[in-house]
Every structure is written in structure tokens, then in C-alpha cells.
Amino acid sequence: MDKRVFGYPLMKIGIIGGGQLGKMLSQKAKQMGFYVISLDPSAACPAASVSDELIVSDFYSPEKLKELVEKSDITTYEIEHINTSVLKELYDKGYNILPSPYCLEIIQDKLKQKQVLQSAGLPVPRFERVESFDISFFENFGFPLVQKATKGGYDGRGVVVIKSKDDINKVLKTESYIEEFVDVEKELAVIVARNKKGDVVSYPVVEMVFDEIANILDMLIVPARVEKDIEDEAKKIAIKAVEALQGVGVFGVELFLTKDRKILINEIAPRPHNSGHYTIEACITSQFEQHLRAICDLPLGSTKLLSPAVMINLLGEDGYKGTPVIEGLINALSIEGVSFHFYGKKVTAPFRKMGHITILDDNLERAIEKAKKVKEVLKIKSEV
Amino acid sequence: MDKRVFGYPLMKIGIIGGGQLGKMLSQKAKQMGFYVISLDPSAACPAASVSDELIVSDFYSPEKLKELVEKSDITTYEIEHINTSVLKELYDKGYNILPSPYCLEIIQDKLKQKQVLQSAGLPVPRFERVESFDISFFENFGFPLVQKATKGGYDGRGVVVIKSKDDINKVLKTESYIEEFVDVEKELAVIVARNKKGDVVSYPVVEMVFDEIANILDMLIVPARVEKDIEDEAKKIAIKAVEALQGVGVFGVELFLTKDRKILINEIAPRPHNSGHYTIEACITSQFEQHLRAICDLPLGSTKLLSPAVMINLLGEDGYKGTPVIEGLINALSIEGVSFHFYGKKVTAPFRKMGHITILDDNLERAIEKAKKVKEVLKIKSEV
Numbered sequence: 124m125d126k127r128v129f130g131y132p133l134m135k136i137g138i139i140g141g142g143q144l145g146k147m148l149s150q151k152a153k154q155m156g157f158y159v160i161s162l163d164p165s166a167a168c169p170a171a172s173v174s175d176e177l178i179v180s181d182f183y184s185p186e187k188l189k190e191l192v193e194k195s196d197i198t199t200y201e202i203e204h205i206n207t208s209v210l211k212e213l214y215d216k217g218y219n220i221l222p223s224p225y226c227l228e229i230i231q232d233k234l235k236q237k238q239v240l241q242s243a244g245l246p247v248p249r250f251e252r253v254e255s256f257d258i259s260f261f262e263n264f265g266f267p268l269v270q271k272a273t274k275g276g277y278d279g280r281g282v283v284v285i286k287s288k289d290d291i292n293k294v295l296k297t298e299s300y301i302e303e304f305v306d307v308e309k310e311l312a313v314i315v316a317r318n319k320k321g322d323v324v325s326y327p328v329v330e331m332v333f334d335e336i337a338n339i340l341d342m343l344i345v346p347a348r349v350e351k352d353i354e355d356e357a358k359k360i361a362i363k364a365v366e367a368l369q370g371v372g373v374f375g376v377e378l379f380l381t382k383d384r385k386i387l388i389n390e391i392a393p394r395p396h397n398s399g400h401y402t403i404e405a406c407i408t409s410q411f412e413q414h415l416r417a418i419c420d421l422p423l424g425s426t427k428l429l430s431p432a433v434m435i436n437l438l439g440e441d442g443y444k445g446t447p448v449i450e451g452l453i454n455a456l457s458i459e460g461v462s463f464h465f466y467g468k469k470v471t472a473p474f475r476k477m478g479h480i481t482i483l484d485d486n487l488e489r490a491i492e493k494a495k496k497v498k499e500v501l502k503i504k505s506e507v
Numbered sequence: 508m509d510k511r512v513f514g515y516p517l518m519k520i521g522i523i524g525g526g527q528l529g530k531m532l533s534q535k536a537k538q539m540g541f542y543v544i545s546l547d548p549s550a551a552c553p554a555a556s557v558s559d560e561l562i563v564s565d566f567y568s569p570e571k572l573k574e575l576v577e578k579s580d581i582t583t584y585e586i587e588h589i590n591t592s593v594l595k596e597l598y599d600k601g602y603n604i605l606p607s608p609y610c611l612e613i614i615q616d617k618l619k620q621k622q623v624l625q626s627a628g629l630p631v632p633r634f635e636r637v638e639s640f641d642i643s644f645f646e647n648f649g650f651p652l653v654q655k656a657t658k659g660g661y662d663g664r665g666v667v668v669i670k671s672k673d674d675i676n677k678v679l680k681t682e683s684y685i686e687e688f689v690d691v692e693k694e695l696a697v698i699v700a701r702n703k704k705g706d707v708v709s710y711p712v713v714e715m716v717f718d719e720i721a722n723i724l725d726m727l728i729v730p731a732r733v734e735k736d737i738e739d740e741a742k743k744i745a746i747k748a749v750e751a752l753q754g755v756g757v758f759g760v761e762l763f764l765t766k767d768r769k770i771l772i773n774e775i776a777p778r779p780h781n782s783g784h785y786t787i788e789a790c791i792t793s794q795f796e797q798h799l800r801a802i803c804d805l806p807l808g809s810t811k812l813l814s815p816a817v818m819i820n821l822l823g824e825d826g827y828k829g830t831p832v833i834e835g836l837i838n839a840l841s842i843e844g845v846s847f848h849f850y851g852k853k854v855t856a857p858f859r860k861m862g863h864i865t866i867l868d869d870n871l872e873r874a875i876e877k878a879k880k881v882k883e884v885l886k887i888k889s890e891v
Contacts, residue, residue: 125837130830130890131851150534153557156833156849156862173537175556404791407814407844407867422841429813429867430791446514449540453509457806460791465540467515478540483791483813506514 132158134419137195139182141170143466143476144201144395147403149174151411162191169466185209192218197418199372201394203231204275221319221418222372222393229368230393234273234300236368243367245360246387248379250302258291267304272297305387311347311378312398313361316413319371319420324413325358326406326426329398331377339474342494343434344487345401349380356386364388373414375399397436397476404462404481405432431487433494437464437478437503439471445505447471455501458493460484477503516542518803521579523566525554527850527860528585528779531787533558535795546575553850569593576602581802583756585778587615588659605703605802606756606777613752614777618657618684620752627751629744630771632763634686642675651688656681689771695731695762696782697745700797703755703804708797709742710790710810713782715761723858726878727818728871729785733764740770748772757798759783781820781860788846788865789816815871817878821848821862821887823855829889831855838884842877844868861887 133156138145141163149159149170161174164181171177176194180187182205189209192198197219198210210224229235240247251264261268266288272281272295283293284304310333314326330347331340347354361376368374368391375396377389399410408416408424416423439447446469455461465478480497484490517540522529525547533543533554545554546562555561560578564571566589573593576582581603582594594608613619624631635648645652650672656665656679667677668688694717698710714731715724731738745760752758752775759780761773783794792800792808800807823831830853839845849862864881868874 125835125841127837129833129836131833131849131853133833133836133849146537150538150557153530153851154534154849155847156851159556172543172559173534173557407788407846412846416840422837424840424845425843425867427844449513449515449517451509452513452517453511453806456800456808457509459809460811461808462791462796463539465515465517465538467537467540469515483809483811 132156134158134196135160135194136415137162137191137198138170138174138201139188139191139198139205140201141165141168141174141177142201143169145170146173146466147400148199148201148395148411148414151409152415155412155415157415160191160194162187167469169468172467182206189213192220197221199394199414199418200227203227203393207231222370222374226368226370227393230391232273233271233390236391237300237302239367240364240388243363245364245367246385248302248305248387250300253299253301256294256296258288261285261291261294261301262288264301265303268301269304270295270299270301272299274298305379306382307379308382308384309347309349309380310389311349311357311380311386312343312396313357313376313378314373314396314399314402314410314413315361315365315370315376316373316410316417316423316426317365317370318417318423322423323362323366324423324426325362326399326402326410327428328354328357329401331398339438340397340436342491343398343401344491345405345432346428346487348487353380353384353386360386360388364391368393372417373399373410400464400479401432401434401481402426404483405430430483430485431490433482433487433490435480435494435498436476437480437501439473439475439477439503439505441473443503443505444472445470447477448504448506450502450504451500455480455497458482458496460490460493461497471503471505516540518542518580519544519578520799521546521575521582522554522558522585523572523575523582523589524585525549525552525558525561526585527553529554530557530850531784532583532585532779532795532798535793536799539796539799541799544575544578546571551853553852556851566590573597576604581605583778583798583802584611587611587777591615603802606754606758610752610754611777614775616657617655617774620775621684621686623751624748624772627747629748629751630769632686632689632771634684637683637685640678640680642672645669645675645678645685646672648685649687652685653688654679654683654685656683658682689763690766691763692766692768693731693733693764694773695733695741695764695770696727696780697741697760697762698757698780698783698786698794698797699745699749699754699760700757700794700801700807700810701749701754702801702807706807707746707750708807708810709746710783710786710794711812712738712741713785715782723822724781724820726875727782727785728875729789729816729818730812730871732871737764737768737770744770744772748775752777756801757783757794784848784863785816785818785865786810788867789814814867814869815874817866817871817874819864819878819882820860821864821885823857823859823861824886824888825857827887827889828856829854831861832888832890834886834888835884839864839881842866842880844874844877845881855887855889
């Protein structure tokens, strides 16, 4: 019998970032009786109206980060691009910041991340730090290759494909590394949760289908349409990766399944992840509740999948910018099994994540058809 | 193709009452991109920190109710004990108030409610208006009987059982009616949703198990352990009852299954209902989302049950009053399939609803065992 008792609120949770992930995390925290303080540059951010308090600040202000951490029993974050040096200082003084800023620092630097994973014996694409921008350096590594900036990349930014010598003008003149161009059969993702005690659980393997033109996630399918042994292997690798990083919290682990049936780790996010939104409706414990359980050192919840699911992001239509207008909502909601999430961003812009849709259906193929139908009818445009 | 378009927010929803039902409704509304204005006497009510705005007022102030209705595209409520005459006036002027205050007025008066249901040919216990407090009046109706105040009853208050002439001193000297004492096999409940167009759906039948000492809901089990024909009949009656009331929104319909296998309507709540909390985790569309879909004239969502479920209310322990302290949370959360809801009331009191737990398990009997275990370990006490 665990004798810990809780008052109300259970604890004060500080969240750096008040975007959609912060909003969904805050909503779950409020359901469970936590007090939530969000920090975001915008007073009108999605989390603002669903948190107890909002500190308006950018993610690098030492004073404001300190204020948040001091006010909170546990501080966490929904984004990676934040000031780790301030957070490390506070962490070293004994404040609870989870995942730890040391773990975050490794993940922020994609090269360091790869090195840690490789040292732990985990499968990653062959890679090398860029020591020279001379073409011979790239040629020696072998074409085709992918060059990635070590820091600051997001949604495909900071990444270029170099197919041959002729692409030399594409090379990023920045702190970066190169990795082999992987012949990908499917992209997979696994949400993993780990608490301080070291208890660790994984969610079902999801299949990420990309829009090749915009290079953004088009559709997320769960369970992934892969063989059982691939599924088991993917979960095992994802769990080991989070253990290698000594991560505490929820992590999104993105994987490549190669054409020759190997699984390689692509990258890791130290927070609830777009590929885990389906868990809100489709799993007993959502990734957001799981993150709270993990960072508060509560027992981890069941990750059981209650139904096959497909998730699609609702992106701002290309060519529209301004106050959002939703077209086709009635038609989308008339499709059985559709759940609608709209984040409350005041302005839409091309490809901006404005919301998402989850579709539950016993039959996965039918869920995929429904998702395609939703994509046809539902459009986020703007006032003209 | 429906051509209606929505901006952000989708609509402004006014909610009279900021208790746990208002909180859960507001959280779902915020997920979907609505703007929420709550009205409650307490600035620290559960809905306060999860709504966009809070109007602090009692439920009878004409000025404040008018302010809420005028600010909102659609106004709804989480409680029945509110000022219907003001709301009727505003409704007649064309403001959207749903369920309509006329429907609410019928439901507020339990005798009128019974009369409307009976006129629609629906099965209700035999009843009669109390015309005299003379014992002969009661004797003529026949013992045992139940006397119920027509207005203001709640959680068993305003209800007395009169077994014989000897109980004459128990008689409530108030506007009331008497009804036959029903020999109950089980109490059942069905959540029904109906939109303006008249589309109507029901949720699975739930079985309400009562604590006979405190006369409060002890455990809610879904699907109810009844035969298929009873289940179908219960849903049919519940749907017809909401149609008879021309209800728009979500309604909780409480039913008696008698020892001789008849279904009788006990009473109806014109709002999301305690017996529908399980839908948050166990159904594709929660009762709160469904209420929003219904009052906003959106297509109704799927009421499919994803897993058997048991719900228990977390009531303040007898003998404790003050700032709540939660004992046994770790042990409760370590049980697989447990979801924890804590409403955020600042003060606990004996039998006060402080939160609830939902347990999902493939096996209903195992879910019931888990619920019993949670009741043993999890206690809401207060600071000493």
C-alpha cells in the first residue's frame, strides 16, 4: 500500500509552450485535478483558456522560465526549442523538470542523439558529422545521402537530400551531419512512456503516411499494417531508445522500416507527439495522461488499443492566411466515428496545424476510406 | 453537401452552472474549438479554469442570465434548478436556449413530467397528485407508496417511503404526488441525444447499483446485465420519452426494471448525467460532445461502446469536511484500466461528489472487481 497522499490540486504542473500539445496536456491535467501554469509568447495561445495561469514569455527568458519552475511542483515542455542552460541550472538546484534538461539537450542536438543511440547498440542509419563542405567529403561518404542540421530542424526544415555531386549547391553550410539515404518501405512511430522508477510501456505501432509534395504527415494509421515480428521489434527498439536517453515522460520515437525489413531509428521527440493524438480516443490512457503519470511518478496507465484508428492533421489550406473558416464540418461530422479537434489558433496559414481528426472504426481499411473522405470535404480556409 | 461554414470559435456556448458537468462540457467544447462562457455563484467553481469566461452569479438573477444568453450563440445548463421564467422570455425573443426552457419547466415539475410521459403512452409507475394530507387519501391510493415533492428534489431529497398508516408522520407537507412503491429488480439508465432536426440516438443501457444506506449511486455498470429484449425495450422507451418532451440536447433517462420484467420511467434529467460519465472513455462520442452536437444542430456522433466499463463516484468520506486530501491514489492508478477524474472542488463534505473513476476491462465481472478494489483503497478525506 503506497501511503502518499495528495491534496487539491494534486500538484502544480508548469508547461513550457501553450500550443496544441500544451492545450491537450493541460486539458487532461485539469481533468485529473492538477493545477496548470502554461508559458507561451502569445496571450491568445491554444492553452491560454484551459490552464489556470499563463505566463507570457518567449522560451528563452531566464527570468520567466525561473518564475515558472519556481511556481510549479513539476515543469515539463511541449516543444524542444527552449533554453536548456537555464533549465539545467534549476534542475541542478533540485527543481523537478522532466524530461530532464540533460536528456532534452541530447535530443536537441540530432547528432548527439544519434551518437547516444548508436553507443547503446541501437540501429540507426549510417551517419557522420560534416567536417568539411568540400564535395569530396560527401563523395567519400557515398551518394545518395541526407544532410541534416544538428539543431533547429522542424517539420522537414533543416534537411536536404543530396543525390549526387550535382546537388552540391544544396548543401547546408551549417553545423550538420550526413546520413545514408534510407530506402524506406514505411515510416513508423511508437509512443513510449517511462517514469522515474524506470517502469516503461509502449503504445501500439503506428504507420505514418507522408504527403511527398509538402513533406508533411498525411495520415496516421494504427495498428500499423506490418507483420507481428516487425511490430514487436519496433516496440522493443523504441523502449530501449528511451531507456538509453534515461527519459522520464512520454516520447515519440520515429522509425524507418527499410525495404530490406530492417528497423532504424529516425528521431525522437521528448514529449507527447503528433503520432500519438489517436490515443485520446483509441486507447484507455491517452499519451497526455500518460505523460502526467510518468513525470509525476504515478503508476503508468494501460496503453491498450480499443479500436483501430486513423488520424489526420487539419492543416491550413495553401493560399489562405488570416482568421480561420472551416468548410465542410457538417459533412465531416456526419461520418460515423469521427472526432474533431480544433486548437483555437487565431490565424490560419498554409500548412499550419489548426486541428486534427481521429476516426475510429472496427475495420481499418474502412477507417482509411473515411479519413480520405474527411480530407476531401473538410478545409481550413480564411476570411476573404 | 452542407454548405454551412464556421469561423473560430465555432460558436459561443453559454453554460448555466460551473460544477463538474459544466467543467466536463466546457473541456469538450474547448477541444472542439468552441468559446465557453460559464455562469456560477462561485468564482472558484470546477469550470472556472477551463472556460474562456466566467459570470459569477446565482442561477436566478434575471440580469446575469440575460447577460449570459445575450453573449452566447447557444445557452445550455448543467442543472435544473434555475430561473425558467427569465429563460422563457429570452427564448420567446428568439435566443437559442437548449433544451428549451419550456421542456425544462416540464421536467422541473416531476408531476407534470409524469403526466406528459403518461399522455404519450409511456410506462410510468401509477401516480396521483396529493390533494389532501389526510391519511385516508394515502390509504385509498394503497400502501406501500412513495411520496415525492414535485419540485426541488435532488439525490434522494424530497422523497419519502410510506409503508403503512403508521408512517403518517413522515408525510411531506408540500406540493407533491404519490406513486406506487415499485418492486425493483434493477435500476437502469439510458442517455439519449436528440438534435433540432429530430435525429435521435441512444447510448447503451447502464445498470445503476445503489448504496441502500446512503441512497446514492454506488456503481454504474455498462452494458447492463439484462436480456437483449429488456435492453432494446429500455432504449426504445428512453428515446420515446425524450421525443415526448421534444427535448433537444442530451438527456439522462432513469428507468426501473420491475421484478415482473416491466420497464417504467423513473425520471429524466435534461442534461448530461452522472450515469453517462463512462462515455468519456468507453464510447466514441462522449455524452458531453454529443450534447454540443445536439444543441448546435450538428450531426449526432456514434454512441458505440468500445469496452465494458464501470463507473464509481468519488464521494467525500463521512466525517470529513474541508480541503480535500486523496488517500490511496497510487494504489488506485496501479489498477489496469482506471481513469481518474477529480473535479477541483475546494472543499470536501460527506457524500459530496468530488470526482469519479471509470474502469475499462474486456471482462465486465473483472471490471466490477476492480471497481470494488478502487472503492476500498481510494478515499477523499480532509486536512485535519
